Amino acid sequence: EPEVTQTPSHQVTQMGQEVILRCVPISNHLYFYWYRQILGQKVEFLVSFYNNEISEKSEIFDDQFSVERPDGSNFTLKIRSTKLEDSAMYFCASSRQGGGEQYFGPGTRLTVT
Amino acid sequence: GENVEQHPSTLSVQEGDSAVIKCTYSDSASNYFPWYKQELGKGPQLIIDIRSNVGEKKDQRIAVTLNKTAKHFSLHITETQPEDSAVYFCAARFRDSGYALNFGKGTSLLVTP
Numbered sequence: 001e002p003e004v005t006q007t008p009s010h011q012v013t014q015m016g017q018e019v020i021l022r023c024v025p026i027s028n029h030l031y032f033y034w035y036r037q038i039l040g041q042k043v044e045f046l047v048s049f050y051n052n053e054i055s056e057k058s059e060i061f062d063d064q065f066s067v068e069r070p071d072g073s074n075f076t077l078k079i080r081s082t083k084l085e086d087s088a089m090y091f092c093a094s095s096r097q098g099g100g101e102q103y104f105g106p107g108t109r110l111t112v113t
Numbered sequence: 114g115e116n117v118e119q120h121p122s123t124l125s126v127q128e129g130d131s132a133v134i135k136c137t138y139s140d141s142a143s144n145y146f147p148w149y150k151q152e153l154g155k156g157p158q159l160i161i162d163i164r165s166n167v168g169e170k171k172d173q174r175i176a177v178t179l180n181k182t183a184k185h186f187s188l189h190i191t192e193t194q195p196e197d198s199a200v201y202f203c204a205a206r207f208r209d210s211g212y213a214l215n216f217g218k219g220t221s222l223l224v225t226p
Contacts, residue, residue, distance in 0.1 A: 004156075031212065043157065043202060045213040056211040091156050098212045099145065104156040 002026040004105035021077045023092030033093040119217025137185040142208035149202045193224045
C-alpha cells in the first residue's frame with residue numbers, strides 16, 4: 001500500500017538555523033499539505049500546495065516558512081530561522097483530489113535548542 | 114474562529130466493550146469529517162470519514178454518525194481490542210478553510226484486557 005514518507009525522523013537544530021524537512025507524497029496524489037503538532041496539542045494546518053503553488057496557508061505559516069516541490073517526487077518545508085517555539089512534530093500529507101482523503105506521513109520531530 | 118471540540122480527552126474501556134468519542138463543530142457549512150488514529154511515534158492514520166450528505170457510515174467494528182442539525186459527529190468502536198488503544202482525532206473541513214483540516218484535541222483511548 002502506498003505511503004507518505006518523511007525524512008529525517010528527528011532533526012535537532014539550534015535557534016536561528018535553517019532547516020528543511022522532506023516528504024515524498026503518494027505518487028499519484030496532486031495535493032500536498034504540511035501540518036504540525038506541538039507536544040500534547042492538536043494537529044494544526046500550516047499550508048496546502050497544488051500545481052506548484054500554495055493554495056492556502058494558516059496564520060502560523062509566516063515569512064519564515066516556505067514550501068517547494070523541487071522535483072517530481074519530493075515536497076519540502078523550509079524554516080528559514082528557527083525559533084524555540086518551532087519545536088514540534090511536522091506531518092506531511094497528500095490527497096489525490098482537493099476534497100479527498102488526506103494521508104499522513106510518520107512525521108519529523110523538530111527540536112530547536 | 115471556527116472550532117472543533119472533542120470529548121472525552123481520555124477514555125478507558127474493557128476489552129469487548131464499546132467506545133464512543135464525540136465531536137462538535139462550529140461551521141454549519143462544514144462538509145467533510147474524517148477520523149484519525151495515532152499510535153505512539155506514528156503519524157495520524159485515516160480510519161473512517163463521512164461527508165455531509167450522509168448520516169452514518171460503517172466499516173467493520175468502526176462507525177461514524179453525523180448530526181448536521183446539532184453540528185456533531187461521533188466515532189463508535191464496537192468489540193474493542195487492546196490494539197485499538199491509541200489517540201483518536203476528529204477533524205472537520207470548514208467552508209472558508211479550503212481543503213485544510215481542523216482537528217479536535219484528541220481522545221486517548223485505553224482498552225484494557
